[in-house]
Amino acid sequence: VFISPDEKFKYMIGGRLHTDYDFYSADETFQSNFSEPASGAEFRRARFFISGLLYNRVKFKAEYDFVGQTAFKHVYLGLTKLPFVGNFQVGHFFEPFSLEVFTSSNFDTFMEDSLMLAFAPLRNIGASFYDSILKDRATWAIGVFRPTGENPPRIQSDDGYSITSRLTAVPVKLEKGRKLVHIGFGYSFSESNESTLQFDSKPESNLTAVNFVDTGAFSVEQAHLFGWEAAAVFNSFSIQGEYTLVKVSRPSGNSSVNFNGGYVMVSYFLTGEHRKYNRGAFTRVSPRKNFLEGRGLGTLEMALRFSTIDLNDGGIAGGKEKDVTTGLNWYLNPHTRIMFNYVHADITGAPAVDRGDLHIY
Numbered sequence: 213v214f215i216s217p218d219e220k221f222k223y224m225i226g227g228r229l230h231t232d233y234d235f236y237s238a239d240e241t242f243q244s245n246f247s248e249p250a251s252g253a254e255f256r257r258a259r260f261f262i263s264g265l266l267y268n269r270v271k272f273k274a275e276y277d278f279v280g281q282t283a284f285k286h287v288y289l290g291l292t293k294l295p296f297v298g299n300f301q302v303g304h305f306f307e308p309f310s311l312e313v314f315t316s317s318n319f320d321t322f323m324e325d326s327l328m329l330a331f332a333p334l335r336n337i338g339a340s341f342y343d344s345i346l347k348d349r350a351t352w353a354i355g356v357f358r359p360t361g362e363n364p365p366r367i368q369s370d371d372g373y374s375i376t377s378r379l380t381a382v383p384v385k386l387e388k389g390r391k392l393v394h395i396g397f398g399y400s401f402s403e404s405n406e407s408t409l410q411f412d413s414k415p416e417s418n419l420t421a422v423n424f425v426d427t428g429a430f431s432v433e434q435a436h437l438f439g440w441e442a443a444a445v446f447n448s449f450s451i452q453g454e455y456t457l458v459k460v461s462r463p464s465g466n467s468s469v470n471f472n473g474g475y476v477m478v479s480y481f482l483t484g485e486h487r488k489y490n491r492g493a494f495t496r497v498s499p500r501k502n503f504l505e506g507r508g509l510g511t512l513e514m515a516l517r518f519s520t521i522d523l524n525d526g527g528i529a530g531g532k533e534k535d536v537t538t539g540l541n542w543y544l545n546p547h548t549r550i551m552f553n554y555v556h557a558d559i560t561g562a563p564a565v566d567r568g569d570l571h572i573y
Contacts, residue, residue: 223264228318230256234419235573242559242568249420249570255279256418257317261286269293271301285335298343304360307333308340308353308378309398311441311454312475314493321487322416322539323553326475326519330413330425331437331456333376333400336360344491350381351492359402372404380441380492390447390486398439407432409460411471413521415557416535417572424559424567427471427523427530434461445489448481462526469526475519479539482512496546503544511543529562 214223235251242248261275269292275285288303306313312325313332325332340355354377380396409432412423436459443452455474462468479487481497488495501508517537523530535557542550555572 220267221264223262225260225262227258227260229258230317232256232323232419234417236417236420237571239569241566242570245559245567246422246424249417249422252419254419256323259285265292297341300339300341302339304335304337305340306335307338307357307374307376307400308342308355309333309376309400309437310378310439310456311380311394311396311443311452311493314378316493316495319494319496321477321479321513321515321541322517322537323551324414324416324418326454326473326477326517327413327416327425327521327533327535328454328456328473328475328519330411330521330523331439331458331471331473333357333374333437336374338374346381348491349383349385351379353378359404372402372407374400374402376400376437378439378492382489389489390445392445392489394441394443394489394492396439396441396492398437398441400435400437400439402435402437403433409435411458411523411530413533415533415559415570415572416519416537416553416555424557424570425521425523425531425533427528430528431463431466432460433463435459443489443494445487448484448486449478450480450487451476451478453477467526469528471521471523471525471530473519473521475517477515477517479513479515482514483509485511485513497543498546499543502546510545511541513539513541513543515539515541524562531562531567532560534558 233253236249238248258278259275263273265271271290274287277283277285284304286305288301288305290301292299310332336357337360338355338357342353344351357374359372378398382392382394384393408429410427410429412426414420414423438457441454453476458471460469499511503510520534522532535555537553537555540552557570559567561567
């Protein structure tokens, strides 16, 4: 962090490096329907960013990912402490939807987000107002975006747009956050003429080249996303869950379709720490004693997640999937972590044809 002598200019330079090693095994039914993924390794993320605050009012961030082809992530300019509306920013950033999305990949409990990520708008170019209120016990955000694309764009069209909003609240907060309850709701409306929509999902492993549940591209006029989220922390134990319902209107002559997905996860710190929370998202875990500092061993966390997605409706046979993921995290210090995940993916087609089980280590 760099701060000018008059404290009117503040800059930060940083980045992240995430490396994955994956091993796969599948049953005979899976192998008869899909090609078994090849085990391997990859740089999942290799990012560099610079951010800052000018005159304590104008903020900016430019973040780039160097995995594959260099790509923009967060690139925006914003104004802070505005009367009545709080904050404003314009650029390329996350649409305000989902607790899981708004928790940084640096702080995720698992190596990959749940199957429900298939519905999340993720990053697009747009403009947004947002603020925290009630002494940071509640947050709100609303923005208008164009589908410029990430993983891939939710609605593929030259003239599409979306309006996305999110509200969160912490009705219970005790002992400086060691005990708290979070609730939230998100809504996104998208509309476009002569556009197509596609939902697909990998089985909570980025190395797989195939999405085993996939609607394929289909014509769409409007899409409504409704997202409910809740979490609770009780000392070293936490529980968190989300559910997303998608309602899609198609051109005349085609029936509307509904898709849905969600997850429930629990975690427990064996060394006594707790998940930390700030303004609608979970943040960095800091060990009580860092690894090799004195007799410090760092922090150990166990976690379990069940997630599901259903992409079958109205003649669209995208398939269904249920994943059970177990995790063990070792935090050597606040900025270094070693993670192990085991994922059991159970995949079915339409209406209920077993397409096999995949095991990911």
